[in-house]
Amino acid sequence: MTPLTPAVFHILLALAPGDRHGYGIMQDIAEHTDGELKMGAGTLYGTIQRLMDAGLVREVESPPPETVRDERRRHYRLTPAGRRTLDAEVHRLEGLIRVARGVQRAARGKG
Amino acid sequence: MTALYRILLRLYPAPFYDRFARDMSADFDDGYSDARHKGLVTLIEFIMRSHGDLLATVAAQWRYTESFMIWRASVSISLTIWALVFVIAAFEWPRGPATLLFVVQLSLALTTCAALTIGLALHSTRPEEQRIP
Numbered sequence: 314m315t316p317l318t319p320a321v322f323h324i325l326l327a328l329a330p331g332d333r334h335g336y337g338i339m340q341d342i343a344e345h346t347d348g349e350l351k352m353g354a355g356t357l358y359g360t361i362q363r364l365m366d367a368g369l370v371r372e373v374e375s376p377p378p379e380t381v382r383d384e385r386r387r388h389y390r391l392t393p394a395g396r397r398t399l400d401a402e403v404h405r406l407e408g409l410i411r412v413a414r415g416v417q418r419a420a421r422g423k424g
Numbered sequence: 425m426t427a428l429y430r431i432l433l434r435l436y437p438a439p440f441y442d443r444f445a446r447d448m449s450a451d452f453d454d455g456y457s458d459a460r461h462k463g464l465v466t467l468i469e470f471i472m473r474s475h476g477d478l479l480a481t482v483a484a485q486w487r488y489t490e491s492f493m494i495w496r497a498s499v500s501i502s503l504t505i506w507a508l509v510f511v512i513a514a515f516e517w518p519r520g521p522a523t524l525l526f527v528v529q530l531s532l533a534l535t536t537c538a539a540l541t542i543g544l545a546l547h548s549t550r551p552e553e554q555r556i557p
């Protein structure tokens with residue numbers, strides 16, 4: 314399986330708990346990465362557009378707005394294919410970490 | 425500052441603008457408001473990042489449009505025809521004046537550069553999309 318790009322992975326991860334609007338996704342990404350990855354709106358929506366074209370994310374009806382600004386916003390949701398893609402990527406990363414830990418342990422054993 | 429951001433949003437191709445400009449504008453408003461409460465440095469960093477990201481992604485979005493593909497193909501065909509004309513002229517007039525030979529050599533060099541540029545552009549298409557399974 315081809316690895317996902319960081320932008321794609323973090324957007325799918327941010328949508329895993331439930332529907333989000335763009336700003337919510339950006340905030341979640343900043344939180345997940347301790348502020349190391351601050352995604353710009355252009356990058357975010359460009360990637361969302363491609364994820365929607367690929368059938369991994371879809372637009373959903375917005376909940377009743379809490380503020381005037383919320384009225385302008387669209388919400389996004391993972392599709393079943395998007396969730397499977399995210400699961401596969403997490404599984405792949407777990408495998409990588411297992412291998413890396415094993416190599417590190419072996420290296421420490423030799424040292 | 426938000427007015428400038430809204431004006432710059434107009435630089436996106438129309439389909440992208442129609443689909444996302446409203447959300448991007450709302451996100452910028454919220455980000456601006458949050459950053460302003462965190463101090464001047466955060467605010468400047470936010471403004472620089474937002475505008476930089478916008479300008480970088482404008483170029484990326486235009487690259488995906490049909491008009492850009494047509495423009496790129498037109499330039500490519502024009503350059504090829506232009507180069508062929510000069511090559512034919514050189515064969516038809518081998519003992520012509522030095523200027524003609526100079527023009528032929530120059531055209532070949534320019535055509536090589538153009539072909540390389542077009543080749544590189546065609547090879548570097550949508551890396552994000554290609555990686556999405």
